[in-house]
Amino acid sequence: MFLALLELRAARGRFLLMGSVVVLVAALVGIVSGFTTGLGDDTVSALRRLPASHLVFSSDARSDQFARSLLDDRAAAAWRQEADADTTPLGVSITRGTTDRGAEVDLAAFGVEPGSFLAPSVTAGRGLDRTAADGIVISAKLADEGVRVGDTLVVDRLGIRLHVTGLTDRSSYGHVPAAYVPLTTWQRIRFSTPGAPASATVTIPDQFSALAVRDSGGGSFAALDQRLSTTTLTKEKAYEAAPGYTGERVTMNSIQVFLYLIAPLVVGAFFAVWTVQRRPELALLRALGASRRRLLAHTVLQAALVVVLGTAAGAVLAAAVGLLVGEQVPFSLPAATLAVTMCTVAAVGLAGTALTLRRVTTADPLTMLGANR
Template identity: 35%
Template sequence: MFLATRELRRGAKRYSLLSVVIALVAVLSTILSGLATGLVTDGISGLRALPIDHLAFEPGAEATFSRSTITPEQLATFQAEDAIEATPLGMSFANARPAAGGPNLDMALFGIAPDSFLLPNKDARSAISGKPGLVLSHEFEEQGVNVGDLYKLGSSDLELPVVGFTFGGTYGHAPIGFTSLSTWRELTFGNPDDSRSSAIGIRVQSGANVDLGALDETANTDTITKQAAYAGSPGFTAETTTMSLIRSFLLVISALVIGAFFTVLTVQRTRQIGLLKAMGASNGYIARDGVGQMAILVSAATIAGTLVGAGLVALVGRGDAPVELSPSSIITSGLSLIVAGVIGSLVALRRITQVEPAIALGAE
């Protein structure tokens, strides 16, 4: 590595352009990571926050609440199992119209039983256990909604007051609102005494061994983990796939750029490489020196670009854009870029092995 570090110091201008390009790619990669994490959080943070392990849907619903209807008999099958806690969960998207006038609100409405463990906040549970009302996530509070405001949801003329705020998060990019299961049933089915729900929230006792598959066969349901249910959020799969493809193409482009630069650099150093071989240096030594040089350059530029990108994400995150800094995703993005750069530099190794020591005789 002696020659590599020395050449980096003496030829700083030669490597400055590549360093800037790699740093800009790192900035873009970090911003994309922030956007990807932000989109995921904006799509499923409310579902992720629910204190459950699994969700049981109607067969064929594919983790989509709007495609699933659970009957009391299906719910009773799970509630009869001692090792789990099972509670009905209603979910639908609603357009909330303020009774006093003003802008409408998009809402992911969750209907839960007042005594359910789905809403950990005791005050929030108490708020929906009385007269029909709404407990909204703090995102609505930031939009200017106040306790006591009246809203009509969907086509219903039922006016629901805002009775409090809690951490609810979002689902399908819409802030969550909680209401009692009977109120949700009245809004959804037109009858508060209807006994249907969208899904069953399940929490398995620690250390318990429960055969959920057998329960599914008995109840004719499809039980999946909470993480698997994320795919049912509108746009979740398409968004994550798109962002992953963009980041993959970015890594491929980065590897090609670094590979092309290293190839040109190797051509320019042909006589120097021949001289090193004439002095006894092996192909392996020269290859390790060159790849090590690229690794140092790519690592330094990536770290600098990642820090700049993280700063930009932090600034943008103060606005309405769905971006979020995640240390794990940023570190993974940076390491992936470094690995892609090192792999790209390997394309020039074949040219190094083809240089003959005799070419040094033609050196000026």
């Protein structure tokens, strides 16, 4: 222990340089992890908040199901009759609107039946009402963009007027703030023709994007899917149907994996060079009676101090970046995620020191006793 600390002090410039590299790698891994979690939340947090276990789509929609799938009342009635679970229609689409105070916003409209288990709970104002088809409950993220309870929101190009009746928790879909409207209103938003005269008689299809299923038994719906020509996905699997979710996850996770691969190589290369430079000292210690086990403990301790302290500093830096960016970008780094990420960085960094251990154990004490003469 004393010798390890003595060498750290004697070669503090080299170890500070190596520690700085570990700090930057750990901070970068933490920041990437924060963006991975934040982007995921910003894409599917509205789906995550749905109190459903499964989502049922039409069988012809094999990707981007929320945009491509359409079910009707017959499918809903069949599922309601045959499935041993609660079901309710769900419509999802992205649109744009302007409030009477001039705030222009994008919103992900979630069409739900008022009073169903999908109806959002409100933190302010009133929830959706069957008697008020023009009501809309907005998420806190829309409130951040200037929409208030009591405002009138006009859907662009359709002229549909919605009255903001309530506020619910922060949620979004496809990086767009979520809002909840009655299913009949969603159908008008989804199927109305932009620019059509208000006096024109238009038949709105009685269709929706999916059926939400609340199944407490965790049963399989494969037989029902086959009979009714539907595709049932667990809610977690349905996240992949959200726009951009899969591509973002693959990209960010790939970056994180490469950083995990870089960390042991960098640490291992440093300690390999450091071990080569101190082979005479290691040989002298062997000649003085130091055991291989003691030299190994000495090397591992040095690596552990550098890697652990550097990783801890990197964690602080990543957390500081999270506080700095705040609500400006989709960044989320919970303490548990940060702890797991930093432990992984420390583990793979220490694994890189294994490249140097063989050179430590093969230090020849005869070198210092004149074996080369």
